[in-house]
Amino acid sequence: MKSTNPRWLPALQAGCAAALILTAAGTAHAQAAKKEPAAAPSQNQAREILMRMAAYLGGAAKYSVSLRAGYDAVQKTGQKIEFNEARKVTLSRPDKLRIEGERSDGAKSQIVFNGKEITLVDFAQKVYATAPQPGNVDDSLVYFVGGLGMRLPLAVLLMSRMPAEFESRVKTIDYVEKTSVHGAPAHHLAARADTADFQVWVADGDKPVPLRVVITYIKSPGQPQFWAQFSDWNMAPAVSDSTFTAQVPAGAQKVAFAAQLQRAPMSARKSSADKGAKQ
Amino acid sequence: MKPRTWRCVWTVLAACVFVLALVPDADAQRRGGARGGGGGGGGGGFSRGGAASGGGFSAGGGQRGGGAQADRGSRQGTSTANQGQRQDARGERQGSRQDSAGERQSNRQDSYSSNNDNCNDCWDGAAVAAGVAAGAIVAGAAASASQPAPTTYTNQAPQQVAPPCNVAPVAVSGVPYYKCGATWYTAGYGSGGVVYMPVPPPPGN
Numbered sequence: 001m002k003s004t005n006p007r008w009l010p011a012l013q014a015g016c017a018a019a020l021i022l023t024a025a026g027t028a029h030a031q032a033a034k035k036e037p038a039a040a041p042s043q044n045q046a047r048e049i050l051m052r053m054a055a056y057l058g059g060a061a062k063y064s065v066s067l068r069a070g071y072d073a074v075q076k077t078g079q080k081i082e083f084n085e086a087r088k089v090t091l092s093r094p095d096k097l098r099i100e101g102e103r104s105d106g107a108k109s110q111i112v113f114n115g116k117e118i119t120l121v122d123f124a125q126k127v128y129a130t131a132p133q134p135g136n137v138d139d140s141l142v143y144f145v146g147g148l149g150m151r152l153p154l155a156v157l158l159m160s161r162m163p164a165e166f167e168s169r170v171k172t173i174d175y176v177e178k179t180s181v182h183g184a185p186a187h188h189l190a191a192r193a194d195t196a197d198f199q200v201w202v203a204d205g206d207k208p209v210p211l212r213v214v215i216t217y218i219k220s221p222g223q224p225q226f227w228a229q230f231s232d233w234n235m236a237p238a239v240s241d242s243t244f245t246a247q248v249p250a251g252a253q254k255v256a257f258a259a260q261l262q263r264a265p266m267s268a269r270k271s272s273a274d275k276g277a278k279q
Numbered sequence: 280m281k282p283r284t285w286r287c288v289w290t291v292l293a294a295c296v297f298v299l300a301l302v303p304d305a306d307a308q309r310r311g312g313a314r315g316g317g318g319g320g321g322g323g324g325f326s327r328g329g330a331a332s333g334g335g336f337s338a339g340g341g342q343r344g345g346g347a348q349a350d351r352g353s354r355q356g357t358s359t360a361n362q363g364q365r366q367d368a369r370g371e372r373q374g375s376r377q378d379s380a381g382e383r384q385s386n387r388q389d390s391y392s393s394n395n396d397n398c399n400d401c402w403d404g405a406a407v408a409a410g411v412a413a414g415a416i417v418a419g420a421a422a423s424a425s426q427p428a429p430t431t432y433t434n435q436a437p438q439q440v441a442p443p444c445n446v447a448p449v450a451v452s453g454v455p456y457y458k459c460g461a462t463w464y465t466a467g468y469g470s471g472g473v474v475y476m477p478v479p480p481p482p483g484n
């Protein structure tokens with residue numbers, strides 16, 4: 001039986017095979033290169049500066065700092081609205097913290113860890129809530145934010161274990177440039193983590209404190225940003241017990257943290273809803 | 280062309296004209312609706328929540344939370360506005376609606392917690408991650424107020440400026456409770472401010 005294959009078919013097959021081999025070789029080479037990325041000097045330098053900042057702040061016995069911050073609130077329509085706030089932070093390790101906050105709408109609040117108890121005061125709504133403090137500042141921050149679901153921006157920067165937090169979160173980091181923030185020389189670093197990119201401007205010199213932070217939530221709709229500008233760093237503030245005493249205004253109502261409230265069983269609420277519907 | 284064919288052509292043309300006439304109207308309504316929504320959100324109706332509001336170095340479940348939070352803000356605005364118009368008799372229905380919201384939220388909470396089992400570094404993104412309606416609760420944290428809960432990822436609740444229905448509070452041990460239908464509510468503090476949550480009946484009730 002006569003073959004129907006054209007004469008050029010073997011040549012085409014050989015060409016395809018060669019192309020496949022070359023492509024596979026190229027991919028393998030690229031994968032090998034991906035597996036062993038060599039950190040550029042700028043990346044090493046950036047990581048070293050970030051960790052120096054983390055070690056410096058994480059190891060400080062006490063400090064106070066003021067900050068102005070803002071963030072994008074992405075609306076249902078996709079529109080981004082920026083809200084701002086000012087905060088004054090006073091930290092005294094191992095277990096005391098005071099944060100005075102004022103939102104851009106004027107609502108004031110206070111968060112105090114006195115070593116035994118966590119107190120949150122909302123002056124605008126004239127309420128306060130307390131919870132037993134589980135331990136040092138690190139543990140209390142995780143409990144306050146992760147357990148009670150309260151808002152405390154940049155909580156990681158208040159932790160003594162900040163180096164470990166950054167070590168585990170930062171996937172890549174690079175040095176952007178030497179610059180200045182409000183006249184203070186600073187290193188501008190850009191890091192990437194799983195769910196957020198962040199930039200930090202670290203003061204040059206023997207006090208490597210953060211001067212500015214910008215965080216971009218890369219996996220969130222609209223990729224909103226949070227930013228903060230630090231000022232008035234004081235590594236030896238005068239603190240006393242009264243510094244860490246919450247100022248509950250007269251007439252303020254005590255409420256539980258919502259996360260602490262025992263919730264009505266779903267069945268009870270369903271039956272109540274049914275009753276309500278029948279009535 | 281046959282008369283029957285002409286009839287078909289005219290029918291199709293008439294249908295097209297009708298559809299085209301409707302389009303601008305629908306479009307206007309859509310735009311009107313959007314304006315209405317925007318208007319409803321104006322004057323302080325914008326949501327303050329979202330993934331970036333927590334200022335964490337992780338977004339936690341923020342991917343969902345951002346949107347949910349925005350939704351919540353807008354839902355909340357509507358709910359609050361509606362509340363003002365509702366009478367006591369409608370409190371029951373609202374209670375039931377809130378229960379449903381709480382249920383949905385509880386489901387969301389469950390999935391959020393399980394998502395975060397794989398995210399040890401997301402604790403600082405947790406506060407804003409789970410956008411929730413009133414009735415948020417952290418799993419396992421309800422046991423006792425005197426014992427700090429273990430590190431559990433939780434959610435937050437939105438600002439709710441009024442109890443779920445228009446009834447006088449019943450003070451039990453100095454804590455105000457609100458009975459809406461057969462459901463009791465009390466105030467708690469979420470990351471967005473005071474919220475009202477369905478709770479078991481207070482002692483003696």
